[in-house]
Amino acid sequence: MTPLSQLIEAALFSANRPLTVEELQTLDAEATLADVRTALDQLREHYDFDQHAVELVELAGGWQILTRPAFAQAIEQAQFAQRTPRLTGAALETLAIISYRQPVGRAEIEEIRGVAAGGVLRALQERGLIEVVGRSEQLGRPLLYGTTPLFLELLGLKDLAELPRAEELTIALQPPRPAEPEAEAGADAAASVPSES
Amino acid sequence: MTPLSQLIEAALFSANRPLTVEELQTLDAEATLADVRTALDQLREHYDFDQHAVELVELAGGWQILTRPAFAQAIEQAQFAQRTPRLTGAALETLAIISYRQPVGRAEIEEIRGVAAGGVLRALQERGLIEVVGRSEQLGRPLLYGTTPLFLELLGLKDLAELPRAEELTIALQPPRPAEPEAEAGADAAASVPSES
């Protein structure tokens, strides 16, 4: 273990979310981003080589230490830790629409699902899985929603580009707007969308 | 790492409290208490020998994996460095509304920005930029916020009268109306009229 790998291990152990390479860089004023990536690689290989019960996982744009799937059953049976509660069908459908069409307003979500969406949107916002990313230019300036990094964390995705592409789905219906993998651009993109249509 | 050390590592990592030797024994029906102690020793030696940033610590009658004290300072510094001296866009916008409309309640701020304001208000209060200045006479007597002397100090203003005028923010919004007028509100307003006639 190099000193930087040690620092990174300590930081990842102390955080309750994935940490980005940039955040990890602040641990050592001398370290470059490349140094951080090398140290992350060393740490990951070390966990694998020594057959630790934990592994280094790239998640939601950052890195996190998680237990390996093989130990899930033992942890659950012993009840030392609790599983994250599952999402309801309504919540998953709403997330599916938002993740592919963000930034998207409530009316469009309701049209696709054929059901009022106010309650589900509020619940998803409270769980931190979606957020308001802007306002539409349309009449009444409705709020537009997008997914958060926590959504990626929940699904174990690195970024939105990992979502299956429309062509990969059996039902080959093109969504009106392709999924934009740039999560960060959310707020700015939201403002510019109506001018495209 | 033996299979039992792996199980113990997974359990100690995912548990939110120290686990006793007896609790750890439940992970493997075949294991004796002596086996668990041996595996704990192996795990501790492994962390020490490989110079991991974490160590196995016995406390409160149980065992826990903790980061070594040597890294505490580096992590604190990093967490400090990650805190920016700049306010977020959401914080600035909330501050803008409060500075021009004080005293103002949370509901009104949320109505104008269309986003929940609880977290931002707390952050602004912690930073000493806003404070509670009273309670509204409205139902539930919500708290009213105003800016602090520190706010003026940071902007280099003598008093609030020195703020440039922003009439749209002070006048045009009055009375604030929701983006989508709820039929309920309209109905009540209308229903109260006939009693005058």
Place this chain on the structure above:
Amino acid sequence: MTSPGTSAPQSPPTAALGADPGFVVQLDSFTGPLDLLLHLLREEQVDIADIPIARIADQFLSAIGQLGLNQAADYLEMAGRLLRLKAQMLLPRPSDEDWEDPRHELVRRLLEYQQIKEIVGWFERCAERRALQYPRGYIPPPPELPPVPLTLDLLQLLEAVQRVIDGIPEPVLHRVVPRPLDVEGATARIEALLADGARAEFNWREALGPRPTIVDVLSTFLALLELAKRGLLHLHQPAPFADMVIRRDTALAAH
């Protein structure tokens, strides 16, 4: 969306609507009318592109017979759509080339919804896999750090002011312009309610129409006042802030 109380009271469809006694579905397990519809199509093993509308519409109606009121609006809207389609399918077709399949829009929505369901399945598998991995359970409390010195200048604040102003929904007045008051439409709705001889009085909200906007409320209100002035109805309010009750003028009833 469905604010209870504002729309006319809708009684749930009863078992009388062509119920098949052997057909039982648990509505709680569906996320909405499209989900239920897809389930029925799968049960019947029919091609989505060629839905036997009459049969499916009947099954849909019998399935929602057991609905709770809070969900009713969404399902009833679909039921209405299916019944309209059923009627359209019975119309004589001009010729096969000119015939535009009235089911087209429903098929498009079903396909779109099926795509969403497929993504949901993918999400569930991802979440399931992710749930097998646990993060660290004990997170040390964050250290108490001295406050970071804050930078803030007037320009930043004014830029924020501009962003807030830009984000404010247009003033109510501007939004009224494209939808002027429709007193005539409201009058027609009220007269239709008055024409129902079975009831002597009704709640004024029944005259609002579905999903009323502020403009609808105002239109209805003006129409009510006008009709009351002309002596066609009586308005009264049982208690302060209670809903207005509309009563047919007895003279009119005799008429």
